[in-house]
Amino acid sequence: MVEPLAEGGSVPEADFPADCRMDHTVNTVCVVGLGYIGLPTAATLASRGIEVIGVDINPQIVAAVNDGKPYFPEPDLDMLLRAATTLGKLRATARPEPADAFVIAVPTPFNDDRSPNLTFIDAAADAISPVLAAGNVVILESTSPVGTTARLSKRLARQRPDLRLPEEGENGPFDVHIAHCPERVLPGHMVRELIENDRIIGGLSEACAEHAEAVYSIFLRGTAFRTGAATAELVKLVENAYRDVNIAFANELSTICDQLGLNVWQVIELANRHPRVSILQPGAGVGGHCIAVDPWFIVASAPEQTRLIRAAREVNDAKPKFIVSQIRERADRLKHPVIACLGLTYKPDVDDVRESPALDIVVELACDPDTRLLVAEPNLRALPPPLDERANVTMCDTLAAVREADIVAILVAHSRFRRIPQEELMRRMVIDATGLTHRSVSMTR
Ligand code: SAJ
DSSP: OOOSOEETTOSOGGGSOGGGGSOOOOOEEEEEOOSTTHHHHHHHHHHTTOEEEEEOSOHHHHHHHHTTOOSSOOTTHHHHHHHHHHTTOEEEESSOOOOSEEEEOOOOOBOTTSOBOOHHHHHHHHHHGGGOOTTOEEEEOSOOOTTHHHHHHHHHHHHOTTSOOOOTTOOOOOSSEEEEOOOOOOTTSHHHHHHHSOEEEEESSHHHHHHHHHHHTTTOOSOEEEEEHHHHHHHHHHHHHHHHHHHHHHHHHHHHHHHHTOOHHHHHHHHTTSTTOOOOOOOSOOOSSSTTTHHHHHHHHOGGGOHHHHHHHHHHHHHHHHHHHHHHHHHTTSSSOEEEEEOOSSSTTOOOOTTOHHHHHHHHHTTOTTOEEEEEOTTOSSOOTTGGGOTTEEEOOHHHHHHHOSEEEEOSOOGGGGGSOHHHHHTSEEEESSOTTOOOHHHHO
């Protein structure tokens, strides 16, 4: 295990074993997986003059990237991608090609039993192994359970016995360097955060970390911190579990306040006036492909030690059911209720519905055939499955949905919904899962 934590560039070169004084020149980078993380990373590297080969198994993504068009909305990504393709520095293809560095940015979902599913990482390893060469660095960016980077190295070693691959705790010399550098950018702010956020560079050896850092030094303005791969793996999981636990606290407060007949938004706003209290916001639940998933990877690694992390997951997962029961309680007072459901995505102002609590809520409400649901989602062009097949669900403009409804359920705090005139809401039963309609205490003073 690489122990001492060194801030980027602060360890004297002479302290490293021989193989880390190799040439770190990075001219070509192959980014495997052109998703929410891989595509901005590829475009950023290309915009710095690096030859980037972007690899994706989805031919539509390959075509869109070669056309210089992002296939998901993200501020400034279109500009970056256009620059990269106009410069001729980014090219997308279906198969990895030889490069100085490989960046793996593929999904790590969980299985039905919530154990981590590493099949995409395995497939990426199998795809790059034929083109690996001595002097390469392979960087795993995908969020991974502890031990995955070492496992990746072993898999590559089995396929390429002609190359010396690192094992955690050994210092080489190696032909190929392997590291885990987890992404930590926030959707909606990716282009800026990719450059500005500090990075954790977890090498299977010191030399691996140093080689990986050379790739990030191409664009990174934040600080790079070098450590061992296993530590870097856990750091990433801990970041997302930390946020999950804190959101669970806010969500639990919302159900406590409901029980006591108090306004949770006001309670949190006033508690946050304490200099050492900073409570997050309750919502419809926790969604997205990261925070709702990653804490389970820690639970899977240490089931006996993760009572709090597991409980937080359960609290957040229970929140959509609580919102459904609040809506049903109002709907049961009407014969043929019409419900406006505002928002389907996993958080405000994105088009991503993965693990979305709002989507789960609408799917559950749609099970009642006597209820008509008018869904307003300004970030989507059509209803996502399975709602697209439900006869009692219609997609609507925001105001039209509100005006026709008996009950308005605000499920996601999209900017668009802030412009709904107050008087339109006042005439209806409103269930606001997001606090969007809450008038701040400072405004009422
Ligand atoms: N949410 C709340 N209340 C809050 C904040 C968020 O209910 O006060 C909900 C959101 O509505 C959403 C979910 O939590 O459903 C997650 O949203 P988010 O904005 O907190 O995070 P993500 O999933 O978009 O991105 C997270 C980030 N991690 C942290 O902030 C620790 C990001 O930096 C990571 O790169 C990303 O996960 C990832 O890819 O792992």
